[in-house]
Amino acid sequence: MGDPLSIAGLGLSAVSLAFQLFAGCIKGFVLLSTAHNLGKDSSTLLCMLNLQEIQLTDWARRAGLLSATHALDRRLNQTVVHAVLQELQKLLLDTDKLKSRYKLALSAIPSTNDLTVSSTMERGILGAAISENTRKDILVEARLIQSSNHFPQRLWWAAVDKSKFEEYIAQIRFFVQELWHLLDPLRQDEMASGLQVILSHVISMSDRLGDMKSLQDALRTSGTQRGTADSGSYSSLESAAEIKAITLSINADSEGRALEAPLSSEMNIHAVQLASHPLQDFAPFKSNPDMGTARYDGKCVFIEWKTLPVHARHKIMTRVKDLAILLGAPKHPSFRSLRCKGLVRDTDDSKIAFVFEIPEIYGCQPPRPLRTMFGSISPSVTERLQLALRITESVRQFHTGGWLHKNLRSENILLFPSGNASMSAEFPLTNPVLAGFAFSRLDSPSAISEQPSADPQRDIYRHPDAMGEPSKSFTVVKDVYALGTVLLEIGEWRSLKSLVEKIVDVGKADVTLIQLAKVKPFLLDDGPKGGLRTLKFRMGDVYTLVTRMMLSGEIPEQAPVNKESSEIHTPSILDIAVRELGRCII
Numbered sequence: 001m002g003d004p005l006s007i008a009g010l011g012l013s014a015v016s017l018a019f020q021l022f023a024g025c026i027k028g029f030v031l032l033s034t035a036h037n038l039g040k041d042s043s044t045l046l047c048m049l050n051l052q053e054i055q056l057t058d059w060a061r062r063a064g065l066l067s068a069t070h071a072l073d074r075r076l077n078q079t080v081v082h083a084v085l086q087e088l089q090k091l092l093l094d095t096d097k098l099k100s101r102y103k104l105a106l107s108a109i110p111s112t113n114d115l116t117v118s119s120t121m122e123r124g125i126l127g128a129a130i131s132e133n134t135r136k137d138i139l140v141e142a143r144l145i146q147s148s149n150h151f152p153q154r155l156w157w158a159a160v161d162k163s164k165f166e167e168y169i170a171q172i173r174f175f176v177q178e179l180w181h182l183l184d185p186l187r188q189d190e191m192a193s194g195l196q197v198i199l200s201h202v203i204s205m206s207d208r209l210g211d212m213k214s215l216q217d218a219l220r221t222s223g224t225q226r227g228t229a230d231s232g233s234y235s236s237l238e239s240a241a242e243i244k245a246i247t248l249s250i251n252a253d254s255e256g257r258a259l260e261a262p263l264s265s266e267m268n269i270h271a272v273q274l275a276s277h278p279l280q281d282f283a284p285f286k287s288n289p290d291m292g293t294a295r296y297d298g299k300c301v302f303i304e305w306k307t308l309p310v311h312a313r314h315k316i317m318t319r320v321k322d323l324a325i326l327l328g329a330p331k332h333p334s335f336r337s338l339r340c341k342g343l344v345r346d347t348d349d350s351k352i353a354f355v356f357e358i359p360e361i362y363g364c365q366p367p368r369p370l371r372t373m374f375g376s377i378s379p380s381v382t383e384r385l386q387l388a389l390r391i392t393e394s395v396r397q398f399h400t401g402g403w404l405h406k407n408l409r410s411e412n413i414l415l416f417p418s419g420n421a422s423m424s425a426e427f428p429l430t431n432p433v434l435a436g437f438a439f440s441r442l443d444s445p446s447a448i449s450e451q452p453s454a455d456p457q458r459d460i461y462r463h464p465d466a467m468g469e470p471s472k473s474f475t476v477v478k479d480v481y482a483l484g485t486v487l488l489e490i491g492e493w494r495s496l497k498s499l500v501e502k503i504v505d506v507g508k509a510d511v512t513l514i515q516l517a518k519v520k521p522f523l524l525d526d527g528p529k530g531g532l533r534t535l536k537f538r539m540g541d542v543y544t545l546v547t548r549m550m551l552s553g554e555i556p557e558q559a560p561v562n563k564e565s566s567e568i569h570t571p572s573i574l575d576i577a578v579r580e581l582g583r584c585i586i
Contacts, residue, residue, distance in 0.1 A: 018078070019070035021085035022060050023142030026135060028092025029053040033127070035106060035155040041162050043210060046124035047218030048169045052176050054129050056088075058194055059179050062187050070141065076182050084182075088175040102168045105159035125211035129198050166221065173222070193579040197571045199237050200400045209248040216241040236393055239332035243401025246329050250322050272328065272342030274355060279303075279344050285369065287411060291435065293358070293366045300364040302338055302356040302414075306438040308349065319441050320352060326403065327354070327437060336394040337434050354437070362416040368427050370486075371410040374494045379429055381539060382586045387429045388490050388543070389581040394434055395483055396574040399476055405440050406474055408482035409461040410489050410496070412436025441474075456506035456516065460496050461485045464517045477553040480573055481520075484550025488523065488531065491539040491547065499523075499531055523551050542584055546577045 033049055060066055063081070064073040072078055090097070098104045139145045180188060199215075206212050219238040274296070282303055284292035290305040308316055320343065327340035338356035345352050358364070379387075391413060398405055412435045415427040459467050463478035485496050492499060497506055503522050504515045523531035526544075536544040549555060550573060571579075 016065070016070050016072055018063075018072040018081055018085060019060075019065045020142050021082065021089050022056070022065050023138050023144055024089040025056060025085065025092055026053070026138050027144050028089065029056075030135060030139075031106075031155055032092065033124070035157050037157045037160075039157070039160045039162070043124055043214035044217040044221075045162070045165050045169070047126055047215050048166070048222060049172075050124060050126035050129065051218060051222060052169065052172050054126065054198060055180070055191065055195060056176050057130050057134070058191050059176070059183070062183060062191065063179075066138075075184070080182060081179065084175055084178045088172065088179075091172060091175065098168070099159075102164045103159060103161050104164060104168060105157070106155045107158045108155060125202060125206060125208070125215050126199075129202060189579075189583065193571075193575070196237065196578070197575050200240065200396070200572075200575065203237070203240050203244050204400050204402065206244065207248065209245060212241055212245040212248060216245060235332055236334045236397055239335045240397045240400035242329070242331050243326065243335065243397060243403065246326050247402040250325055272324070274342040274344045276344050276347065279353070279355070283366065285366075287369060287371065290438070293364070296341065296355055300358045301341065302358055302367070302435070304354045304356070304435060304438055305346075305351050306354070307351050313349075317352075320354075323437055323440050324354060327356070334393065335397050336390065336432055337437075358416075365417045367414040367416045367433070369411045370413040370415060370432065371489075371495055373415065373427065373429075374410075374489065377427075379493070380586075383429050384490050384493065384539070385543065385581060385584050385586060387432060388487050389578065390430075391432055391434070391486065392483065392574060392577050392581060394432075395479065396572075396578055398434075399479065399574065403440060404474055404476065404479050405434070405437065405482075406479065407436040407439045408479060408486060409436070409458060410486050411458075413486070456504070456508070456511035457497060459511075459516050460500055460504070460506055460519050464520055467513055467516055476572075480550050481553060483574075484547050485523065487543075487547045487550060488535065491535050491543055493538075502529070520551065524548065540584070540586075542580050546580055549573050549577065 029049065029052075033046055033053070038045060057066075062073075063076055064071055072081060095106050098106065136145070180191060183191070199219075203212070203215070206215075216238060219234045219241060222234055278297045279301075280295050282292055282294040284290070292303055294301055294303045306316075306320065324340050324343050327337060328342070330339070331337075338358065341355045341357050343352055344355055395405065395408065414433040414435050415429065416431065416433065418426045418428050461482050463481040466474060466478045488499065489496050500506070500519050500522060503518050504511060526532035526536070526548075532544060532548065535547060545556075553573070555571075555573060555576065
């Protein structure tokens with residue numbers, strides 16, 4: 001019986017040599033990812049392997065190999081492409097080298113013959129990122145399988161060493177990156193954003209904690225590899241996977257289910273109830289008496305109070321505890337929030353405080369809300385672009401992890417001083433911190449939203465459907481709208497209150513919902529008297545397009561949507577916003 005992974009049978013057909021070699025690589029990925037007995041770390045190892053298959057397939061699509069003719073893009077160096085693909089194919093199909101160099105042994109299963117793979121679960125959480133039909137079509141076109149009804153023979157891992165397997169995948173990654181670097185910078189950037197879209201969708205749709213932990217571990221391991229073009233994409237994805245893992249853990253605990261995967265030793269799935277007497281010297285913000293700094297056990301902390309109405313106290317407390325767990329868990333720095341130390345109840349149980357740790361590098365000087373910075377400093381366009389990008393990235397992570405903020409406005413974005421010095425310390429825009437989580441909750445279509453207190457100065461940041469008595473569940477679109485108002489403020493560098501004063505005076509006590517409903521159409525108007533009339537002049541076409549998308553909740557036809565980014569998911573507004581803002585260099 002011949003070696004099931006032999007590359008001797010790969011001959012030239014009518015298709016291009018580059019496609020034939022690429023198809024051989026896909027055959028190798030299929031055989032490796034469907035082989036039995038990978039061991040206890042199989043899910044993480046499969047994720048790492050699937051990441052490389054996804055990127056190779058996306059490269060092939062952009063290089064022209066998945067077109068009708070399978071012809072390699074003439075702009076690419078054909079000789080180099082052939083050489084790299086040949087080395088990658090050998091690496092994936094040469095079982096002798098796999099055993100001698102990496103101590104990984106594969107063998108055939110004698111009792112099976114051309115076993116069809118019917119379950120994407122066997123491939124791990126990323127198995128469906130490339131459809132089975134795509135794999136089959138590639139292999140059929142290259143004549144590596146007889147028909148689309150059969151996949152190559154299933155194999156068996158006779159010996160697996162995790163560290164050697166990771167070393168093996170690192171070598172696969174090296175060749176995939178070599179192909180990546182042959183593309184022009186624009187297509188490299190499109191590949192990176194495409195990977196973000198695919199993995200963000202996988203994270204948001206996953207409902208298995210074990211799968212999410214495996215993906216998180218794979219992203220962490222892959223992100224630590226130096227010199228990889230995709231490593232910069234992994235940090236925010238790892239953070240989103242962390243948030244989703246916490247969310248799934250919370251759900252399992254609330255339903256009384258046993259956790260299917262071990263959690264980090266630093267994570268507590270029960271909210272910490274703190275004693276009230278160590279909380280002292282609360283100094284509220286002038287603009288928001290429910291927020292401010294204080295001391296807890298002598299250490300500087302940030303406080304956010306939340307009112308607990310009697311009629312819904314039990315339901316709200318469940319959400320509060322879930323949120324405290326999320327905000328208290330260790331997360332990647334790219335998720336821009338303070339770490340929640342625990343909860344403190346007021347003496348009469350009418351309010352509860354989120355107690356957040358303030359990193360020692362910031363000292364005890366109070367942070368400043370972004371809204372108070374308008375007019376006091378004059379940041380460059382570059383600084384404002386970076387600020388908008390970082391806030392948008394953080395909100396996207398929060399959404400990908402399955403949560404809604406529900407209270408986005410410039411007053412709830414904090415800027416900490418650059419040092420532990422005097423009152424003259426600067427408040428740089430490079431490290432914004434999200435706050436105002438008091439109304440945040442898990443994203444559930446069946447949940448009726450808790451209604452914030454009526455305040456016209458805050459209502460102008462809310463989507464029209466999110467004002468008044470809650471009749472519909474709060475959705476991502478409404479969060480994105482609020483983020484759009486913040487981006488408009490950053491672009492114009494003045495408060496939304498001053499931007500809308502021509503149509504509504506929010507300082508009055510008798511502002512009606514009808515008046516507030518005029519805010520959205522005004523903000524979307526780029527005419528001589530509209531809210532967007534000067535944004536293009538101040539920040540450019542791309543920034544204005546992104547802001548308009550957020551405010552409208554729609555992706556216009558002229559938006560730069562990367563149609564090749566994914567077979568299973570189209571980019572969201574925030575996917576496009578992060579990509580386009582990240583491309584702006586001024």
